Amino acid sequence: MPKHVGAWVDEIAPGGRKIVDVAGVSIGIFNIGGEFFALRNRCPHQGGPLCEGKLWGSLESTVPGEFVYGRPGEIIGCLWHGWEFDIRTGQSWTDPRRLRTRRYAVSVEAGSTIVDEEADVGEARVKGPYVAETFPVTTDGSYLVIDVPDDSA
Numbered sequence: 001m002p003k004h005v006g007a008w009v010d011e012i013a014p015g016g017r018k019i020v021d022v023a024g025v026s027i028g029i030f031n032i033g034g035e036f037f038a039l040r041n042r043c044p045h046q047g048g049p050l051c052e053g054k055l056w057g058s059l060e061s062t063v064p065g066e067f068v069y070g071r072p073g074e075i076i077g078c079l080w081h082g083w084e085f086d087i088r089t090g091q092s093w094t095d096p097r098r099l100r101t102r103r104y105a106v107s108v109e110a111g112s113t114i115v116d117e118e119a120d121v122g123e124a125r126v127k128g129p130y131v132a133e134t135f136p137v138t139t140d141g142s143y144l145v146i147d148v149p150d151d152s153a
């Protein structure tokens with residue numbers, strides 16, 4: 001697999017990114033707490049510039065009404081339609097086949113019991129069908145080196 005210098009290590013501070021052109025492929029290099037990851041700057045949904053998207057974390061919930069924000073800066077939202085991808089793995093976290101408005105049966109009962117007919121809090125986050133293309137990144141001295149397969153262009 002051909003290796004290409006993508007950037008100087010010092011060019012990308014923690015929480016930062018740099019979009020580079022390597023062997024004719026636009027690639028985003030991300031620094032997450034000193035670890036470097038590279039994603040193809042092309043959203044697998046409809047080809048949007050994925051690596052220019054908003055960086056945020058994940059919201060996870062085990063019970064209704066309680067959320068935990070975690071993994072700040074490790075999830076990127078595509079600018080075009082907002083699909084989210086894990087920068088570490090390229091895995092999408094949006095599955096439009098499963099997105100829908102849920103209907104809940106609510107009644108007022110003694111003790112104020114509210115029944116959630118379709119609650120599946122164990123599946124609050126569902127892996128989507130897409131995975132963004134990722135490339136291994138190594139540091140060689142003070143350079144960030146990306147392995148880009150010949151067939152990536």
Ligand code: FES
Pocket residue numbers: 043044045046047048078079080081082083
């Ligand atoms: S092109 Fe990225 S979410 Fe649609």
